[in-house]
Amino acid sequence: MREDKESGLNIPEIASRIRQLLDESERTQASLAEEVNVSKGFMSSILRGQHKTIQMRYILGIAKAFNVSIEWLCYGTTAKRPPHMDSLTIPWLGANGEVEPLSINRFFLKEHGLLLFDKLRVHRHFGDYLDYWIKDGDIAIIDLSARTVTSEGLFVIELHGDPGFFQIRYFRRKLTGDQLHVLTSPDAVPSDIVNVNDLNIVGSVSAILKFLS
Numbered sequence: 001m002r003e004d005k006e007s008g009l010n011i012p013e014i015a016s017r018i019r020q021l022l023d024e025s026e027r028t029q030a031s032l033a034e035e036v037n038v039s040k041g042f043m044s045s046i047l048r049g050q051h052k053t054i055q056m057r058y059i060l061g062i063a064k065a066f067n068v069s070i071e072w073l074c075y076g077t078t079a080k081r082p083p084h085m086d087s088l089t090i091p092w093l094g095a096n097g098e099v100e101p102l103s104i105n106r107f108f109l110k111e112h113g114l115l116l117f118d119k120l121r122v123h124r125h126f127g128d129y130l131d132y133w134i135k136d137g138d139i140a141i142i143d144l145s146a147r148t149v150t151s152e153g154l155f156v157i158e159l160h161g162d163p164g165f166f167q168i169r170y171f172r173r174k175l176t177g178d179q180l181h182v183l184t185s186p187d188a189v190p191s192d193i194v195n196v197n198d199l200n201i202v203g204s205v206s207a208i209l210k211f212l213s
Helices: 011-025 029-036 038-047 057-068 070-075 106-111
Strands: 088-091 101-105 119-123 137-142 153-158 166-173 181-182 191-195 201-209
Touching: 011 029, 011 038, 011 057, 011 070, 029 038, 057 070, 088 106, 088 119, 101 106, 119 181, 137 153
Parallel strands: none
Antiparallel strands: 088 101, 119 137, 137 201, 153 166, 153 201, 166 181, 181 191
């Protein structure tokens, strides 16, 4: 058996596990190659175990494509899909109404650069005042660690005098000072100018799950 002497990886066994994943899924070699961003010929040679080593970026890409643990793909020594890895339960933000926490795939969160899982909340949006970005029924993933408006984006503010009531607004910081433009669309004339110090920003909208009726 061919083995990567530097990492201790058994390349033919990794290839066998990848073929197993392909057999269990509806993916083809070609579609997997496209997801991992390699040529069809290169993926075929990986599956035949012809390489002396496999770069970790390809292993990561294959593990991500099939949503399996890297440890299982490399060594076969752990559960293929540990329960704690497949999804993460995120609590809801806001006190208006009884709702269930949302279960989200960890790979999806990492794709959006969301690594501080304990700082994440979800918030279902109602209303159409930000129809360009977020529509009625959409779910926003809120990063509580991002409270500073550095350029522009959707931010969640807690309304003063009404604890537990949150609104989402699109802010764009002016080039100077603490004043922020409030926008309704990227091309709109700012409808208002507010001082960042007058806002209680609780987090930034880092991803939006679109509501499909």
